[in-house]
Amino acid sequence: MKTITQFENKKVLVLGLARSGQAAARLLAKLGAIVTVNDGKPFEENPTAQELLEEGIKVLCGSHPLELLDEEFALMVKNPGIPYRNPMIVRAREKGIPIWTEVELAALVSEAPIVGITGSNGKTTTTTMIADVFNNSGQSGLLAGNIGYPASEVVIKATESDTLIMELSSFQLMGVDTFKPHIAVITNLEPTHLDYHGTFEDYVAAKWQIQKRMTAADFMVLNFNQGIARRLAEETRATVIPFSTIDKVDGAYLQDDALFFKDEKIMARSEIGVPGDHNVENALATIAVAKLSGISNDVIRETLMLFGGVKHRLQSVGSINGIAFFNDSKSTNILATQKALSGFDNDHLILIAGGLDRGNDFDALLPDIKGLKAMVVLGETADKLTSLAETAAIPVYHVADVAAATQKAFELATSGDTVLLSPANASWDMYPNFEVRGDEFLKVVETLRGEHHA
Template structure:
C-alpha cells in the first residue's frame, strides 16, 4: 500500500456504513486520521455500527444530526448512495465548504497499481467484466473493483505496481473525487438517469465527466464518438483521446464489413462474438480499445469474445422452455436500458415490465412496439404501462407480481418467442435491488422448466 500523509491528523466524518463505509473508516484510521462514523440506522438494528464500536470507533447512529459538524471536521467521506441534497447535514457541509469524498478517492490515494476507470449510463458492468477477462486471459494481473466486485479501497490496499485496478465507477462515486486519475478512462455513453439523486441532468453529466478531468497527456481517454455529450465533454481532459464507433471508421476501435478492428488491425469477425445486439457491440469496441491500449494480446481478446456470454441480469440468456427463450435483463431500471435490450431482438418479444414508479416517460418504448407481441406488467407502474399499451392497441396483461407475470407470459408464448424481463423501472417497490429481482426471475423460469 502506498503511504500518504494526506489524511494524517485530519478529523474525518465517515457517513454511511455497509461495506464501503467500514472499509473507508478502517483505512482512514490506518492513515492516522481521527475518524467519527455516522449512520442513520439506530444502534439496535445496526450490526455494522456495533462491530465498528467494538473496534474502538466513535459511532453516532439514529440519524444525521447537524450538530455533528460543530466538531470541526476537515473532511467527509460519504457512502456513494447517500444523496448530497436530501440530507441536511450534507447540505450544511457544502455551505461550509467541507470537502466531501467517496472511498474511490481513498483507493486512488493508497494504490500502488494504476487504474482503468469505466463509466456509462448503461453497459459499464458488462464492459468492465470484459476488460478484466481480456487482461486476465493475457496474464496482465488485473484486479476488479468499484461498483462490481470488492470495495475499491480494500482492493487498492493489496494491489502491487505490477497489477491494474479495472474499476466500474458510478456518477455517485465520481462526484466525490478530487485527484483520482485513471491511466485509461472509458466513457461508453451518457444519457438521462438518476435524476432523483442529482440536481439536474447537467450535474449528472458533469459527475460522469469527472472521470477524465484529472488525466494528463500521457494517459488515454477512450470515448464513444457517437455520443454528443461525451464528445462535447472531451474539452475537460488533457488525455490522449481514442474513439470507438459502431458506424464510422475512426482512429481507434470500429466495425468494417462485419469485422471488429482496432486501428488497422482486424481483431475478430462479429459472427464469432457471443454477445448479441448493438449495445453489446458498443461494449465490445470499448473493451477492445482499452485492452489494446493496455498492451493486451489480440489472441487473448479473441478467446474471451468467443466465450463471453454476458453478465448476470444484463440481457442474460436464462433457458429455453417449450421452444420459448427467456432472458433476464433486470438491470434495465430505466427506459433507455429497456430500449437497448429490445434492439437486440428482431421480433416475437413478450415484455415483462414494471416496478418502482419514478415518473419516467415510458413513451420511449413506442418505436419498439412492432417487435413486441404483448406486455405483461407488474409493480407500481403497471397501470401506466397498461394505459400506454391500450392507447396504441398493444396487448397488455396487468398483474401484481413477477411470479404472476412469468406464469402469464408462459401462457402467451409459443415456440420461437422471447420472454424478456426488462422492467424499465427500479426494483424497490417489491425487491431490495435489481439483482434479487433477476434471481427471482431465474428461479421462476427454472420452476417452469421443471413442471
C-alpha cells in the same frame, strides 16, 4: 498499498455505512486516522457498526446530529448515495471540510494503475468484459468500485503488478479531487439520476470529473456515436480514443459486420457472446482498453466470444422446452430496454416490463416494441405500458408481480420464443432493488425447469 501519513492523528468523519463506508473506515483507521462513523440505522440493528466498534472505531448511529460537525474534522468521506442537499453535508461545506467519496481515498493509496469506467448504461458489462480480458491475458485485473467491490477494500491488497478495473457512478465521481485513472471510459451519456443531479448538464459534469486530472499520457475512451461525446473530446487534456458503431474512427469501430481497432480486424460481430447493439458498443470500448494495454487480438476475441453477460444485465438463464429466458432486471430506464430489445426478433419475443412510476411516458419505446408476440406488465407503470401495447396492437397482460409475469410469459410462449425481463423502470415500487426483482425471475425459471424436466 502505498503508505501515506496525511491522515495520521487527523479526525475523519465517515457519513453512511454500507459496504463502501465500512471499507473507508477500516482503511482510514489503518492509515492512522481518528475515525468517527455516523450512520442513520440504529446501533442494535446495525451489525456493521457493531463490528467497527469492536475494532476500536467510534460509531454514532440512529441519527445525524449537526453538532457532531463542531468537532474539528479534517475530512468527511460520504456514502455516494447521500445527496449534497443533506443537512450534514451542507453544514460540512459551510465549515470548509473537504467531502470525498471512498474512491478518492482508495486512489490516493493505490499502487495499481486504474482503468475507470462510467456512463449511463453498460458500465457493469463493460467493466466485467475489461476485467475478463485482462485476466485472460495473464495481466491481473481487479474489479472494484460500483460493481460491488469497494475500492478502499480492494486497494489494500493491490500491487503495482495489478490493475484496478473500477466501475464509477456519477455519485462517486462528484466526490473526487486528485483521482486519476490511466485509462477512462464513458460508455454513453443519457438523462438519468436527474432526481439526484437536478439537470442533465450537472449529471454530465459529474461524469466528466473522471478526467479532471488526466494528462496527454492518459487515455479517454469515448462513444463517438454521441454528439455530446464528440464535443467533450475537445475539452480534455487526455488522449482521446473514440469508438463507434456508425463511423470509422481513429480507434475501435464496426465495419462490414466486424469489429476493428485502427484497421486491425479483431472479430466478427456475430462472435460476441451476448446479443444486442449495446453489447457491440461495450465490446468496442473493451477492445480499445485492451489494445491500449498491450493485450493480443486472440485473447480479446476469445474472451468476448465466451462472455456470457453479467447477472441481471441481459443474463442468459437457459431454456425450457425450446423457450429461452433472459434476465435484464438491471434495465431500469427506457434506453436500457431499447438496447436489450435490439438483440432479439420481436415476432418471437415476450417482454416483461413495468415498475416504479417516475412520471414519464413510454412513447419512445413504441418503435422498439412493434411486432412483439406479447407484453406482460406489472407495477405502478402497468397502465401506461398497457396503453402503449394497445397502441402498438400487441397482446398485453397485467399481472401482480415478477413471479406471476414469468409464469404467464411461459404459458404464452412456444418453442423458439424468448421471454425477456427488461422492466424499463426502477424496482422500488415492489422490490428493494433490481437484484431482488431479477432473483425472483431466476427462481421461477428454475422452478419451471424442474416442473418440465427440461
